[in-house]
Amino acid sequence: MASLTGLLGKWPLTRQIREYADGTGLEAMSDKTRAMHARIDGAEVARSVCPYCGVGCGQLIYHKNGKLISIEGDPESPISQGNLCPKGAASYQLLTHDRRVTKTKYRAPCAKEWTEIPLDRAMDMVADRVWESRKRTFVHKK
16 A cells, blocks of 8 residues: 555655645656756757748757757747747758758759769769859959
């Protein structure tokens, strides 16, 4: 009987009744919930701006060991004050979804066949060409 009493004493409902509590404090916790931690515990935080529109909502990007953990609204952002629209809130999925495009087709100059290259490499190639074109053709006003 003592083991049953000990077991019942560990239940959150029993603690709530015994302590006349409303069930929102420590009495509602079990051993399992005490052992749980937020997935962002120990993660590094980078501030960013949502990529979807021109409003400029602030985002907090949580990452650990080079892996994206979570994206949330930045409460210190004077524009969004911690809120994100549905597209901004789903930007985590933009980077982590299993159907995310990670490769693209590329046809080298004078080549007849297309080859598949990583999307990151293709983006770097485009950025390099835009930068080179700007350096070559930019006109400074006097």
